[in-house]
Amino acid sequence: MTLDVPSTSARVRRRRELVTRALDVLRGWGYDEADVPLLAPWGELGEAIGERVASRLFRFADHTGRLQVLRGDITPVIAWQVVRSLESRALPVRVAYANRVARVERAFASQRLETYAVGMELIGAPGASADLEVITVALDLVDALGIHGHELHLGDVRIARGVIDAIAPSADAAARLQTALERRDAAVVAELSADAGPELRAAAVALCRVAPDATLFDRLEALDLPDVAAACAALRARFAELGRLVPDVPVVLDPTTFDDRGYYTGFRFRLVHPRMGEALGAGGRYDSLFGRLGRALPATGIGVYIERVVALAAALTPDDDAAPAAQFDASGVDPTEAVARARAARRNGQRVVVAHAAADGGDR
């Protein structure tokens, strides 16, 4: 895909519009916007944030010497807030957010340090219905943002994890096998699983498929790994349910899915668009995060990468706010008259630009 980057002012305006629309959709489904703090105490949150994410966040000592973390991954911060306020809330809790976040992410030439996150969390609701609600709301949200042609990719972190644990004899071997599977590097996976049984090895190599089909699930379910089989069966069930629920959205199963945040425990989903090289949004079930913060609760949620949506929306729906502005010259003898005429034009709904004397020739 090749997308033209919208100009800065158009991008900022479009982002504001899209965020407003997104929050409207979320409010319509009962998700009220949280006031997510910019800073949170690392001492209380550190346990909840996975190592992989922690290394991309900004931590520093505040004026009292206490370690603080800058808002970078919103889900653990919301979980921390909810745990502290549970006594005054009824379950399930539905929370929406729309915030700028600071974390180190790969970008074209170097690293991107800031991005904008919009999303929601459904806390205290276990099971399929909660997952289906979150996915449905996310699809509604993407529709409202003017995106079409997207796909829903479903996975479960327990599948590849179960296969890795069955093959790798040590934590180090497991880490290497996970890296190879994350890269779908079939040759390296075959090498690292050489000592596994033939069916297990073949299943591990098959997890490198770029477009997995039903035969891969048959193979995984035939292994003597009950947790893997259960996760596959659950994933197939979600696939069938979503086929009925959102028949207009293509659903793709991808069993080679990992926990890249350090808190996902099962079902995961990504919103993918064929014109984008990166996912538009991602989320999943995280049933252990709240336990780490002192109160075990099931939870699921999704975040949308709004900057990517802005770029895609601009490509799919060209900006119609490009009408030329009327020019009013205030550099002449009667600047008040020029500004007054501009004001009158504004009252008629016209876009206006007041031209002032250039800085080096200005007399005021």
Next chain:
Amino acid sequence: MTDALRLAVPKGRLMKQTLRTLAASGVVDSGAVDPGRRLVVRVDGADAVLGRPLELLLLKNADVPTYVEHGVAEVGVCGTDVLDESDANVWRPHTFDFGSCRIAIAARAGTTAADLRARPTLRIATKYTRTAARWFAGRGQAVDLVKLNGSVELGAVLGLADAIVDLVETGRTLVENDLEVVEVIGQTQVKLIANRSLGRAQAAAVDRMVAALAGPGTEAP
């Protein structure tokens, strides 16, 4: 928007080897492709296997992962030396049987691994700073890395560095400059790489390409 599958390939020898392999696998028609000065070239015969046409994007080696990671090309052909150096977040579903190479520490003839280990701070000239840093960190040895972009051997010959880390194919360039391999630190391979957020139709085409490259009777991953 094109409906072709875009394959990013480095210009030169790797492009020729890739096209030969794709032709031998039945993915494209055999016969030389002469791109001239064009940087985007449509290759005949891919529809039958991939279900869509194939377009080559002819790039510099180091740029291939960037185009694939950001989805401008769905797939690419790239050495693991370049991939590991770029740390690109892409899939590597197929390993080609050409282009494998040693990556080695080389120094002036007569230098031993023990000599290099004994230096309090070793200075290494290389194009592959990330790879070298990782390897020496794994061995617990402090190194000063000097980034060079070509003729890396000169770094050791002229005393800019104690040794170099570079690809070694036949070793003839080293010998002609009075250098020799001190230690092999890895083996590079040429991989088919793919974007991680492909739509299902694109993914299916890539999957068919991987299966064709794996060959009949070989179970593709």
